[in-house]
């Protein structure tokens with residue numbers, strides 16, 4: 001017996017040449033089969049998971065990425081393409097900005113601001129389009145659009161929020177009583193709920209964002225993220241060091257319209273605590289959007305910090321190359337690629353002007369985001385990770401999405417809504433407004449950040465220009 005063990009031990013401990021070959025061959029086979037099985041299940045479950053999940057300090061693993069990426073399958077009315085389909089070379093051509101100028105940059109800014117002021121010099125009131133839906137008589141039934149006022153907000157912003165709600169109520173919602181949806185990544189406090197309930201004339205809904213939606217997803221490499229944060233902090237980029245800001249931007253780009261509670265609504269008016277509204281609005285803004293077949297309404301257009309969107313454009317073009325059918329032939333291509341007022345922006349981003357609709361005010365149709373083109377694109381942005389590594393904002397993301405995948409004639413500039421999110425304003429010349437001076441945009445030193453003249457000159461049709 002003992003000698004048998006010894007013999008066995010001997011064989012194992014000192015293998016013969018043939019034995020070693022056998023062991024090596026079996027090991028190669030086992031490793032090969034394991035690799036095959038692992039990679040097959042990897043691709044089958046989710047091609048999105050690209051990092052070691054044990055590394056995700058804040059992000060969750062255990063199938064979460066599956067759950068999240070499944071959200072972006074796309075649905076809604078935009079799933080069927082109803083426009084001419086461009087080829088990728090045609091899209092590339094349309095996205096090549098062709099205008100040139102001999103003027104110095106400072107002159108271009110000056111010219112654009114003069115154009116802006118001349119434009120705002122014209123008195124306006126309400127859009128001269130269709131029949132505007134008026135407020136019902138007190139107590140009368142009113143068939144509201146399928147819409148909600150919407151705000152992402154923290155408990156500690158209550159005072160600023162009440163400040164803004166009072167203005168929205170006074171100028172508009174006390175006539176229409178649309179519901180509000182308050183969204184937070186934390187539970188709302190009892191005081192918060194009581195106070196906003198007391199300040200509003202519409203029903204108040206409170207939604208807490210599930211943690212697995214708010215926090216960074218499993219594919220984010222946190223070491224890489226903190227490294228990028230250090231670099232951006234050195235460049236003194238706004239909110240460079242804030243992880244919560246990135247969560248917020250990603251949530252506002254690709255998630256809010258997928259919250260279970262919001263699925264019942266088509267339209268939203270996003271507002272922010274601390275913003276100001278200067279003018280009476282005497283028609284139903286949601287019905288205006290609906291009746292005039294609009295998708296997206298805005299008030300201010302700005303340039304963005306190019307360092308925060310360095311790869312958004314090439315990543316987007318990659319998606320467009322694979323899905324040229326989604327690009328609308330009447331997209332806002334020039335506004336997206338203009339390179340005269342801030343030429344280094346388009347250089348730093350490989351072609352994106354950084355012009356965007358300032359998304360702290362927006363009235364839009366969520367079915368656009370829920371549709372195939374936008375959903376698929378968000379999925380590809382998520383795979384890239386730029387919401388975290390570069391701090392992509394929801395404003396450029398909404399704007400590039402709308403500018404490429406929607407007909408620009410379905411974008412409406414609410415020139416009649418007097419609005420301020422410090423330090424910028426949209427201030428119409430109108431009897432309905434008070435508290436701001438017509439044409440005021442912001443401090444002169446920030447004139448070069450105004451992209452509104454580009455929108456008007458490059459993208460607005462004569463028909464739209466005649467609406468006011």
Ligand SMILES: Nc1nc2c(ncn2[C@@H]2O[C@H](COP(=O)(O)OP(=O)(O)O)[C@@H](O)[C@H]2O)c(=O)[nH]1
Nearest residue numbers: 152153154157183184185244245248272273360
């Ligand atoms: N609940 C919650 N809301 C946030 C958070 N960060 C930002 N927000 C909200 O998101 C919106 C944009 O944030 P804000 O700080 O105003 O960013 P800015 O407008 O880009 O300067 C505001 O409505 C904030 O109240 C957060 O961590 N939690």
Ligand SMILES: [Mg+2]
Nearest residue numbers: 272273360421
């Ligand atoms: Mg803000």
